[in-house]
Amino acid sequence: MDTISRLYDLQTAGPKYRAVAEAIRGAIDGGSLGQGDKLPPVRDLAWTLKITPGTVARAYTILTDEGVLEASVGRGTFVAQRRRARSGVSWPANHTAQDTDQVRLFTPRIPDVGQVAMLHDAFARLAGRPPEDLLNYPSAQAFAPARQAVLRWLEGAVLGHVANEDIVLSHGGQSAISLVMQAVLEGPRPVVMVEELSYPGFRRAAELLRAEVVAVPMDGQGIVPTALEEIAQRHKAQLLCTSPEVHNPTGICTPEARREQIADVARRNGFHVLEDDCYRLGMARAPSYRALLPDQGWHVSSFSKCLTPSLRVGFAVAPQSRRADLRRTAEHGFFGLALPLAHLTQDILTRDETYGLMDKVREAFGAYVRIAVNTLGGYDLRWHEDVPFLWLTLPDGWRASTFVQTAEAEGVQLRNADEFALRDGQAPHAVRLAINAHVSHASFEAAMQRLRHLLDHPPERIAV
Incomplete structure (x- = not known):
């Protein structure tokens, strides 16, 4: 240094x-x-x-x-050019991608690159823990080792000063979003802002809390700051939910300058910003809103998108001034994560080999992304090798609903852009293609070829 x-x-x-x-x-x-x-x-x-x-x-x-x-x-x-040894342990992959004509591209499916064997080993080690871990309620400090392990997981994000006391473990990323909303929202009818195309879980969590959800316009860099300010002032909004590193569903990464503009709007208008970072597989490309807004920025992550979704473990990171509010929300809601699951999380996130397996998952997803790009790249396709989904804007002649129905008849299931818009919002004629690494490269490529055939032969021209 x-x-x-x-x-x-x-x-x-x-x-x-x-x-x-x-x-x-x-x-x-x-x-x-x-x-x-x-x-x-x-x-x-x-x-x-x-x-x-x-x-x-x-x-x-x-x-x-x-x-x-x-x-x-x-x-x-x-x-670069010579990586340090990751670990003496090599975990064998035991799940083979299948050949199939039915290819489901609704949600990313993670390949087994060895994490299943590692998880089996972690469960075996969990079984050897002291009996009192299975007989008593956890103490207030029982989760500290797991929270400390989460700090290592979060090293790829620029979060500002963060301590393990700022972290609460939750039942997946969706649970973490709900916890933040419960800690932040006030009054009988609070207003939550989301991107005009956004993760549907934002809307569902807000509706459970009887909040009103308002969409904010976007451009090619994410949220439009001037529109955000006008909407925040008009509705007296309390919270903005956003995914600036990997926007779901479009894959946009909001650049640092735009994030700073959005942070300025939040600072002037006093609303909080909840950042969903669950889809990032590599290093962050810009500071998080927690770093830009030390008293208003909240961060949510999980390992569901890059190791396993089955354990349902997520993490919410509060501003240090609000850590007690987040902790109280979790304790009053569900008393915290089950202690054995916290121990398992600690074990997984402190292993060097976990992060080597993440590299392999990213490489495996990248191979599927390249297949899709090689087949569909002639169309308006947004993609990145580190992102396990692609965003396809349909050519003239295709409406999204018709394309999705026709593709399903051909054995390929996709998500319509309508699923990411508010009920009264406008969605483009576009679809999201999630990477399914449970099917073979050959089956995935055949599915892309079928989509390419549909794109090449639209059923009609849409009048302008």
Whole structure:
């Protein structure tokens, strides 16, 4: 870190993130950082250089995209071309993708790259824990080790200063969203804002709390700040729910400058921001709203989208000033996660091999994404190899409802854009294709070919 700091001080021109990137390159070229060496955590380097974590994160992202660095959630960022050994344990994959003509692309299906065997081992270790773990209610401090393990899981996100006391374990990401809403919303009819196309779970959680849900317009970078401010003021909104890293369903990543504009709107109008980060499989590309809004930003994540959805474990991270509110909401609602499940979470998230398996899951999803892009790339397709779904805007001649029905008749099940819009909202003629890694590459490619045939032969031209 001393070498990077010294080289950073020598940079005299250009943006700060470029200066950080050049300092790291200089440390590599000069031999102070060798292949496989681990770089300082974003927060630590930002503190040393007296700059924002987002600036360091942007430098790391640039160098990662250039192949100078390699990043892995939970393990950190390394000089590229020779990774450190992950673990002496190698977990065999025992689930084989199936050949089938019926391909369901509603929800991402995670490949077994060894996590099933690892989970079997974790359950076996759980069975050997002391009897009192199965006979008593957990104490207030019983979840601290699991929360500490979650901090490692969250290293890929730029969250600002965070301690394990800021974290509450929940029954999946959806439960975490509900907990945050319960901690934040006040009054008989609070207003929750969502993106005009958004994860339906936001709306369902808000409706359970008798909140009114209002849609905010979007563009190619996410939420439109001017529209957000007008809607927040008109409705006296209390909460914005958003997914800036991997927007569900479109896959948009909101850039740092736009996030700062949105944070400014939240700051001026006093509403909270709930960030759903469940779909991110790699390092964050910009600071989270919790980092940008230390008193108003809430963060939600889980490992359902990259390890296993079956355990239903999620995490809610509160602003430090509101940690007691979040903890009280969980304790009053369900007394906290079952202690054996917390122990299992701690075991999984403290294993080095867990993060190596995540790399394999990301690589496996990427192979399916490439198949889809190679087949459908001639159309208006939004995708990223680190995102387990694609967003397809349909060509003239296709309405989304008709396309989904026709595709299902051909053995391919998709999600219509209407499912991500409010009931009174307008949805584009588009569909989301989730990656199903439980089917073979051959079956997946055949499904993409069938979709391509439909796209090439629309049933009608829609009058403009």
